[in-house]
Amino acid sequence: MEIERNLSMTKRSLLKSIVGDTSRNASIHDLSDYHIVEILVRLPVKTIVHCKFVCRDWLNLITNSHFITLQLPKSPECFMLFDKYIRDLITKPKLLRLEEIEEEHGRDILHHDPIMRLDLNRVPSFQNDRLCALGSVNGLICLICLSDSDYGRDKIHICNPITGEYMILPEQIHCKEIDTVNSYGFGVSSLSGEYKVIRIFHDNTLSRRVLHAEIYTLGTGKWRSLTLGHVTYSVYGYSGTFLNNHIHWNIHEYEDPHKKICTFDIDNETFQLFPSPPVDLEEDLWYLRMLGVLDGCLCYSCYCRTSCVVSIWVMKEYGIGNSWQKKILITESISPILHGPYDILCFPMGSFKDGRILMMSFSGKLLVYHPNTHTIEKTQFSDVNAISYRPSFVKLQNFESESVHKFPLETC
Missing domain, CATH: 2.40.128 (Lipocalin)
Incomplete structure (x- = not known):
């Protein structure tokens, strides 16, 4: 009884410190916006999504930039799965599904919430093309639609499954080039906070050492050409890996066989070679x-x-x-x-x-x-592709000069 009495007094003390006078019946509506935000940012992502529909005040709090900044560091590491390209889309639809690691019976397992998914077939721009996931940064996913009928005209999408938004980037500057081999990367600047997509390409019919690149900063509405100069390597792989403010690709190195990685600095927009493991691949x-x-x-x-x-x-x-x-x-x-x-x-x-x-x-x-x-x-x-994903409420509508679309409500 003494323990229960102490717990009850503690609860009343905490409630009084938050809402003041407890002589009347206190409720969640007595809390200030500050305390509501402090509670909401600690909830699971799917619970926060549901809280957006409780009332307009909560919706405004959750979509506020202050809340988005507070929530992101607390967001758990998850995985986003989507079905690999299958021509028979009736039996294998393109579904983007959120997977979380949860503990069950004393063991961590992958848990799928059927509500947290997107049916990409309901969006016309996703229906007929193959998909390649470049990666995810702060809850934003970069997807490439590879066209079988119009080679070289890859359509690049940025989407946030949590907010249900997506946008299609404008056509690249050199998209009409034929016989090109593309590599892409997606990252965010630690200094400016700008999100950037980079495309590296070279002419497959000529020397693979002559590389070209162009970069797109979200919110600008246009691509920019980058001058790489003469390089002695070709990029190996379709998508780059983002880490520590750099995008990394495997490369074929012609002058130094021990250099097998190159990086792109998101801040300075420069390329450089990067040390690779001591693996001798030249014999094979x-x-x-x-x-x-x-x-x-x-x-x-x-x-x-x-x-x-x-x-x-x-x-x-x-x-x-x-x-x-x-x-x-x-x-x-x-x-x-x-x-x-x-x-x-x-x-x-x-x-x-x-x-x-x-x-x-x-x-x-x-x-x-x-x-x-x-x-x-x-x-x-099986027959899926997966990327690491950290859910966030970053809004694509905050990027100026972009045309932002919403996924159909029944898919979110």
Whole structure:
């Protein structure tokens, strides 16, 4: 009884410190906007989404820039899945689905909320093209629609599934060039807060060393050409990995075989070579490489055909070449679900509290690696693509000079 009495007194004291006089029945409506915001930012994202519909005052608070800034650092690391391109869209629709890591029966699992999804088939600009996810920054996702009928005219979308908004970037300056090979990147400046999309391309019929680039800053309404000058490498891979204010790509290096990564500085808009792991790939021309991020560190996945082994390296200190450490070795023998190089080639997506690592295979399977037993198990997800995602309420309407659209209400 004494404990219950103390708890009751504590509750009354806390309520009085917030709403003042407790001689009358206090309610949530007695709280100031400041305290309501402090409560809302600590709620799960899907609960905040529902709170937007409670009343107009709460809607105004949640869509305010102050709330958006407070909520983002508290937002959990999630994953966004979408079905890989299938021609029969009736049986395999393009769904964008939010996955969270939640604890269930003492073990972390992937949890899917059926409400937190977008049906991209309901938007005309997504219906007929293949999709490629460039990545996500602060809740904004960059998607590329690859046209089969109009080669070279890739349509770039920026969307926020949480706010239900999307926009289509204008046509690139050099989109009419033929026989070009494109690589893209998406990131945000730590200094100016500007979100930028970069496109790197080169003429596939001429020397691959002659690179061109153009950049789009959200809110400007136009692309800008960048002057790269003469380089001795070609970019390898369709999308870059954003980390520490830089976008990273694998490259083919002609003069120095030990340089296999280049970076783009979002602030200074400059390119430079970047140290790669001490992996000798020159003896095996048939290899596959992928970049990713694991626990805030850059990671490098490499498949060697001669040994049929994937090695995954992690850069413990960003930018320090000798800080690369080999973390994982994957072969077909560690799991019966792995068949061939496209299953074995994986890159880390994130980690569970117990040390297990969530991984995405090149073949479209979401896998879980157990570092203690060096084994891999499958999840319920296959034929998908996945990106790391941190939900936010950043509004696309805040970017001037952009035409912002809303997804149909029943898809949000």
